[in-house]
Amino acid sequence: MRHYNTSSRTSLFAQNFLWIGNRAWQGYLNFDRGIVAISSPVDLFGDADARGSDSLLSDLNFRYVPQPQLAIYLQEWLIPDRSIEPIITAVTNYHPQTELIFAIESNTNLDIGWCQNLKISPPDCYQQVCRRWVSDRG
Numbered sequence: 001m002r003h004y005n006t007s008s009r010t011s012l013f014a015q016n017f018l019w020i021g022n023r024a025w026q027g028y029l030n031f032d033r034g035i036v037a038i039s040s041p042v043d044l045f046g047d048a049d050a051r052g053s054d055s056l057l058s059d060l061n062f063r064y065v066p067q068p069q070l071a072i073y074l075q076e077w078l079i080p081d082r083s084i085e086p087i088i089t090a091v092t093n094y095h096p097q098t099e100l101i102f103a104i105e106s107n108t109n110l111d112i113g114w115c116q117n118l119k120i121s122p123p124d125c126y127q128q129v130c131r132r133w134v135s136d137r138g
Contacts, residue, residue, distance in 0.1 A: 038060055
């Protein structure tokens with residue numbers, strides 16, 4: 001059994017939180033409930049500490065998986081059927097204005113988490129990213 005590299009997960013969230021929250025809110029506005037899927041070319045479940053944060057956080061891919069597509073997404077990751085229902089129930093019950101659910105895809109592993117009590121809400125992340133885009137263009 002492999003152990004999850006929690007420092008990699010913390011770095012990923014700390015350096016990309018606005019983008020994760022932005023994607024969560026944007027996905028919710030367009031598709032209703034779902035999860036933010038974050039793909040990493042770096043193995044976050046192994047010993048990524050030795051590689052440093054630059055290689056860890058480069059080339060991340062963020063996308064939104066709407067709830068109607070969630071069971072298929074989880075089945076593609078070979079999640080046992082008995083584990084899929086609690087995840088779908090969590091997605092049904094989370095509060096999109098103040099929480100987000102995410103999946104980290106790393107190598108052949110999938111980690112799912114539920115962020116609650118966020119200091120910056122997904123709508124605020126979305127607004128901050130939009131303001132940055134406007135100021136970068138101007």
